[in-house]
Amino acid sequence: MSAFRLTYKCYGKSAILIEWPSKIDKKICEDVILFKNKILNNSSKEVVQVINTYSSLTIMYDSTINIIYDDILDLKSLYQQEIDSEITKKYRWEIPVCYDAQFGIDLEEVGSENELTNREIIDLHLSPIYTVYFIGFLPGFLYLGGLDKRLHIPRKSNPRLRVEKGAVAIGGVQTGIYPSISAGGWYVIGNSPISFFNVKAKEPCFAKASDEIQFKSIGLSEYNKIQSEVVKGKYKLKKTEI
């Protein structure tokens, strides 16, 4: 069942990097997460943390790796083992986004680059169900796959120094939501009033790799209503198990 050819590399003296074929692929993403959970639950060595990305896992150990060969052998055998692990539930999250011109500050530019009207950009952005591949860049920043080809656009050559919290943006073949104010090189087409990172919550980031995201268009007044509910901690995100 573990069908991919993986490569194992030493990454400094206390980390190992495991690589799948370098591409954005749902099957690879699922295999990465499956192996990550096996490592977290079954590693014989003390693991500090495991970082998963599109097609790699980086395992940081508590201690220095003495004989890399032995650790890699252990990992290889763990990869092949069929372990009945608890299947974690996956959810599809409905994320409200306001595409009003007040937020969609780059809609015009995307439109002229890709020869689309504002309406077409918004519809193309709303229609897919996106997969969360992993979380990185900023606390709570979801790397989403599934953007329609007609919205693919090279990153800005001059990144914006300040992108607002909640900004929904596209860049390259990806789309994402800025969880906090940051510099950024993607094109901003809307804003979501949802918090993607909250240290006070039991799960600081509600979404997990391999969950799904569906955007829902909202108007300005609903945006303001949801935002005040989020601030009061009263807003409940819609989710369905998948």
Next chain:
Amino acid sequence: MIRVIAPGFFTSIQDLGRFGYADIGVPNAGVMDRYSAQLANQIIGNLPSDALIEIALGKTILLFEKQIVISVCGADFSAKLNEKPIDLNRSILVSKKDVLTFDKPIYGARAYVAVKGGIQTDIVLGSRSFYRGVTQQGLLKKEDVLPIEKGGNTKAQKNASVKIEMEHFTDRNLLVYPGPEYELLSFKQKTQLRTVLFSISSDNNRMGYRLEGVIENELPSMLTSAVLPGTVQLTPSGRFIILMRDCQVTGGYPRVLQLSEMAINKLAQKPTGDKIQFKLEV
């Protein structure tokens, strides 16, 4: 309590860092120079994981509002207690109303102030290390009040002190290992990496150190993957960035080298303009 009279340029609370949340995008953070920070804790009998004050480039003034044992390690910023110069790397009993000042840098880039029992600011996701967006603030500011242990030890300690290796601050050589993309480099690039004396640009902070100079490079960016503190990235424009403790958890530039833990500590003590040379251990 300790009151911040003047914060200085980049002063923050740090412990060994925040681990286990990288997969939701949370950087490790933590003290830049673990060697000096651990020394500071060790001298006064603290745990290695106790939080301390990290001061970059001096100009900090702290007021103690109770008697407590402290130590100051790392960079020499002409530290004075009530205007009188103090020794670094030894335990010092400070009294209520004592003022500790840091001023002109003599050597190093980061000083550490440890207090008996550790600084007791809030623990967020398992760590007290400041990181803006995770903790409420990223830097200390004027009039901040730092809680310290109630009834902390006020017994005058034996004059515990240690001798430090000045090499930690002066040595240009950084021990590095090949990074995951090292093998993609050309023979010429590999040679340059080993032989060039690199200079630290003014673009250096807790996230990373950009090096001066450009090498020929045709390696494109890669599919986003994990990066670690100590990773040396090569940008498409041929510049090197050494990631430090506050670095993001993922990145898309080729990871050509990885600094040893001690090399990260040494680099953390190097200010703008200092020279470094990579010593590759294969």
